[in-house]
Amino acid sequence: MTVQSLPEARDLSHHLNDLARNRFPSPLKDIFRQMQRPGIISMAGGLPHPSLFPFVDASVSVYPPNGDLSGPIPPASDRMTLNFQKYPSSKGTVDLSTILQYGSCEGLFPLREWVRKYTLDVYQPAYSNFEILLHEGNTSAWTKVVRLLCEPGDMILCEEFTFPSAMAVWVPLGCKAVPIKLDGQGMRADHLEEVLANWETSHPGLKRPHVMYVVPVGSNPTGSTMQAERRKAIYEICARYDIIIAEDDPYTTLQFPEFDLSAPAAEVVHQSGEDFAKSLVPSFLHYDRDGRVIRLESFSKVISPGARLGYFVCNPLFAERLLRATEVESQTPSGWSQGIIYSLLETWGQAGYLSWLSRLRDVYQSRRDGLCAALAHSFTALPARDYAAGVEGAEGIALYHTGTDPKSIKPDQRPIATFVPPTGGMFLWLSFSLSLAPRFRELVAQGVEDPEKQFMDEFWQALAENLVLLTPGSYYVPWEGKDKITTGARGAAREIGYLRFAFSYEDPEVMAEGIKRMQQVVSKMFD
Amino acid sequence: MTVQSLPEARDLSHHLNDLARNRFPSPLKDIFRQMQRPGIISMAGGLPHPSLFPFVDASVSVYPPNGDLSGPIPPASDRMTLNFQKYPSSKGTVDLSTILQYGSCEGLFPLREWVRKYTLDVYQPAYSNFEILLHEGNTSAWTKVVRLLCEPGDMILCEEFTFPSAMAVWVPLGCKAVPIKLDGQGMRADHLEEVLANWETSHPGLKRPHVMYVVPVGSNPTGSTMQAERRKAIYEICARYDIIIAEDDPYTTLQFPEFDLSAPAAEVVHQSGEDFAKSLVPSFLHYDRDGRVIRLESFSKVISPGARLGYFVCNPLFAERLLRATEVESQTPSGWSQGIIYSLLETWGQAGYLSWLSRLRDVYQSRRDGLCAALAHSFTALPARDYAAGVEGAEGIALYHTGTDPKSIKPDQRPIATFVPPTGGMFLWLSFSLSLAPRFRELVAQGVEDPEKQFMDEFWQALAENLVLLTPGSYYVPWEGKDKITTGARGAAREIGYLRFAFSYEDPEVMAEGIKRMQQVVSKMFD
Known part of the structure; x- marks a missing residue:
């Protein structure tokens, strides 16, 4: 099935909060359009000239994607090098004059395209017009989601035990949790259904929750992972009760087979990148025919936390409103982080990245x-x-x-x-x-x-x-x-x-x- | 006068909004304290081990701090190199295992210390217990200030023409501007006084503004710079009416002498870094005996925008509440940006940095x-x-x-x-x-x-x-x-x-x- 044959996301604009609705469209659009004219002289943008950035070139030496991660640092002969020049040296490379300049608030275009292909191949979303928007890590991204959807006093569906920093975003807004009971697979569908079906009687006068926060893989703190059938069931309930699912999934590729108590010292079986990708539990995106999932993915756990880089996958309407907020709030993730991670992914290739993720999973x-x-x-x-x-x-x-x-x-x-x-x-x-x-x-x-x-x-x-x-x-x-x-x-x-x-x-x-x-x-x- | 002999900031906690007041103290403090115990085995923090970061080493080639910036890229023999190893190679260097890990939300300690000394030497604040907190650029920082101080519907003092992205933060919150008239030095003290003195009659029933947003050097859009006497006057009015000044100062070191119409092609006179620092108009910090100035400074205009790095200078109470927000919202600026900019500043030294700023000013x-x-x-x-x-x-x-x-x-x-x-x-x-x-x-x-x-x-x-x-x-x-x-x-x-x-x-x-x-x-x- 090609992406073109899939349906488009539904209109879910009624979920936006006042803050998100009230954001202005950027007045700079007219300027950006005019900038494309051949021969134009622009004195419109307040950009420093890149000749005034003190950086000439940079190189970063990195692991090969398929080495053994339990040993020492790979020898120099096995490593790969990411090179950055001040100005573009060939087509398709990222250069310092671009990544260190003010950049597109959606994030570095080739990195977004790389991630889009990865998302299509690995997650196979169920609607066609999903968007990719880079962010500064999932905690920051969840803050943006709360500011997109939640009004003060809203009640938020979450796991019975949930990530404290996620809560610390909503608590000062006067929002409260609606904890859903857990079992070994995470959030229980039967309890979710029960809570929502009985909402009016159990919470008279209170607005039914319309946002769910969930860490479906390697839940923090419980370590549980939600399998496919459970996800489908949860998604259907959310579709029925019109709930937006924020899928906070930083551990998405750190999925393990069951631990065998009878063979606790069994060796980890290494998989090829391709088999590894197939072995992953589907993302909520895979069931998301409506576009009601906002997926938060991060490079923190699988590359390095200090990069402060991740990405949203979500419907175009939410992406546009998140972008408006990003323009005036954080602008873009660090250009150093974007450039280095893009270059790493491009150097490794998608197959290499999957191999890296598979090796990394083995270590964990x-x-x-x-x-x-x-x-x-x-x-x-x-x-x-x-x-x-x-x-x-x-x-x-x-x-x-x-x-x-x-x-x-x-x-x-x-x-x-x-x-x-x-x-x-x-x-x-x-x-x-x-x-x-x-x-x-x-x-x-x-x-x-x-x-x-x-x-x-x-x-x-x-x-x-x-x-x-x-x-x-x-x-x-x-x-x-x-x-x-x-x-x-x-x-x-x-x-x-x-x-x-x-x-x-x-x-x-x-x-x-x-x-x-x-x-x-x-x-x-x-x- | 030493910093110890200066007064401490006043208690300005009544300026905090509900959101800022409602933030929880971080529950992790107890854990951090225990982590210091010799011999402790910690399974508390969810940190990836740095051996699993795919980066081995990095080097960045940079301009010398005192070269001519109007010419081509300096030859390799004149350049300096910033080197990063995975693990610390000697005391005092920054290494990849630190900058790419989860870091302190205040920002990289040696960078904060570097900036603290620079702030003391160059701005000479008027109170002793100011704090430095790194942020992701001034637009992001101003968003944090609005979330610290402003309630929906608040009125904000600003220049008659002001920076659109700054407005775009407050507009969707239902806040409105109180524009203060400008002249060639920026905001007019007489008009500010008039607006505040007549507030109750001109705005019956509306809360008097308690926050001012101002770009005092190279105002965007007017290009004006507020001189010392005007600053003193504005500060005194703000002290009298209990107003917090958000000093958005990304252009702070791009200050020029008057343009001489009779000699439009006059050569720019180059200054030493020391003379340059002395020539700068004082920051509002220099008059800030109360701690009512939140200074927003950025490396965007003087190093590169893509680093998304800058810093707050403010009183300890505001710094603590900004830190609480940062912990759950953005965590830290990119480790790559922090590490590279720290290493650049450390390599250049303070004198070198001032020389760079002076040369950069000359170009502008x-x-x-x-x-x-x-x-x-x-x-x-x-x-x-x-x-x-x-x-x-x-x-x-x-x-x-x-x-x-x-x-x-x-x-x-x-x-x-x-x-x-x-x-x-x-x-x-x-x-x-x-x-x-x-x-x-x-x-x-x-x-x-x-x-x-x-x-x-x-x-x-x-x-x-x-x-x-x-x-x-x-x-x-x-x-x-x-x-x-x-x-x-x-x-x-x-x-x-x-x-x-x-x-x-x-x-x-x-x-x-x-x-x-x-x-x-x-x-x-x-x-």
Whole structure:
């Protein structure tokens, strides 16, 4: 099917907020049109002449796209070089006089074209007239989406545990979260349907949410990845209730096969770039016949965060309003970042980039495996479906004190903790059964206001004292307003506490040592 | 006087808007504190490991800081090289593993320190505890200021002609401009005082403005520069009426001596970096005993726009709230931009940078001279104070048709146009006497709604047809609301039209040809 044969996006302009509606069209259009006239002398634009940029040329030495990423820096003979001259030296190259000048607010044209082809080939969107707009990373991009769609006081659909920086954009606007329950695949379609179907009775007088924020691959913090069937179901619900989906997908290519507890040290199977691309779960774009998905993709996790570069894929109307905002707010991402990343992608080629992403995924997969194996090694780890079948919400792998005889475990016996081995991204989410902790029971007996929060704060502190630093689960609790701060007030699951483990940075051996330290604290604090 | 002996900024927290007040403190502080513990294993942060950044090393070849900028690219033997390794090779260098990682949201520490010293030495702020916060260019920075201080519907003090992108930030928020009249030095203190003193009677029921937006050097579009006495006067009024001054100062070091009409081809006198720094008009910071100035400075005009890099200088309370917004909105400027500009500044040194700025100023000065000389050459150019003394508002240089005998000019005879030769920046602002244009008189006679606007649109179109492209003055008219769009409704000066000329990009010879083309159109359209 060619892109031309696909439908165009629907008119979704009723989703724009007042701010976005009120933006002026740029008055400079007339000037840009006149600038095309042959022979024109322009004294219209306030551009510095590139002869006055102090940069003459630049070169950047880079990895080949298909090397082994677990070893040392590749030798010079294997590397590739990105070269930049001040003025264009041949057709199609990017030069410093262009990338360091004021540029098009949509972003560097050849980079957008590169990304457009990649989007078509890899994501196969379901409508034809999608647009690509570069941005300064997904956090900045999500801010732009909130300013495009949300009015103060709006309620925003999100995962039951969500990314704190995403929340920090909407909270000061007086917006509140509508958390949707999670399972091992992320947001649950049945709960989403329930919330929306009962909205008028459960939230009388409040406008039904029309924006969803979701991290569908390697969810931060839970590490879950939403598979194709779930996506289709969520998309259909959103289409029915007219909801815009902001797909924040920085971990999109860090997707892993299931972790096999029976073979924790299994070798990672390397795939070709082509097979790798085919193996990826489809983006929401692939189901998006309406143009109601705003996809936020970023080079932060797969090239480098410091570039502050990513891109929107969305319908033309949203793209135009996002562009108007970008013109007056951020203008463009850094020209250095755009030029270097474009040159890298162009030098590698699409096949090379897919190969790079595949190799990179392998490294994260082995780190994921290392962390899961370390947990299995420091505890007695058993499949929850076999050993904690009677424990509500227990999913994935159940952890018991080391030395526990599996045969002694009753089906309704709470494990110390459970986790679903991450199928994407950089994070693992561990749920602790707090009823096994004497100190927690003491806090409950004392009648403290939020015993879950207080115990987890103490537990986190004890871990830090034992030199292992994790992220408290409380950071990821969506903000529902001042009256819903405690675990009880939020109606959240009781007697459970959470910690997030990042496996992106440390070597597996170091993580194993960290898990050992955690195990020591757990053995003291949990029955 | 040392900085320690200066007072601290006053508490100006009452200026914060609800959005800024409602921002959460970052929950990550506890984690950052714990990360300092020796021996700690952190699985807290979701950072990719720098071994997974595909960049090995980079080098950038740059101009020496003191070369002649009007000639060709300096030969390789004169250039300097900025080198970047993946990992730190020696203390004090910036490396790719740092600049390409997630970084401090305040910006790269050594760059902030460099800028802090420069700010102290060159601007000599009047209070001690100012802060430096990097940003992505002044337009983005001004957006952050509006989001820090302005509520929807606020009225903002600005120049009678102001930068369109600055307006485009506040207009969709429902904010409106309060334009302050200009003269050859920019904003007039007497008119500012008058507007504020009479606010309650002239704007009954409306909140008095508490934010001023001003481009004090090389004002865009007028090219004027505010001298020290005027600044002091404006600052004192702002202190009295409790107004925050956003000093948008991207052209700050492009300050020129007065243009001498009697010696239009005079050579530019080169200054040492030290003399150059002393010659600069003080920043508002220099008078800012309260901490009510938010200075926006940018590397766009003096290094390159594509870097998208600049910095705030402001009081600690504003800096903290701007930082909270930055954390969740833009995070940091590009690491490539920060690293390369830091390395450039460090390689040049402060003396070298001042020398660069001085040389750069010289180039812009000769372009300014070239444009003024071209205007003087294509018309009969005479000092307005001698030849248009009886014409209201005539200031600077008055232009008459070429061949006009100066002796024939009566004191109240309107020149075709007048301009104040720019004393800074990149722009020249030409005011035309429309009563000399038969077509304008015709439009007036026809009773069209806004004859000034309509004539200038036709004039601009005729110029474009004659292959010279300028920016219509109407772009710079501050937005005062839908009821104040026409020249008449705004109460603006009648029978005058404006065009902005940029002298930043084209060579003087090309500009001279452009002025010749303009003169041909003028000779047809003006008596």
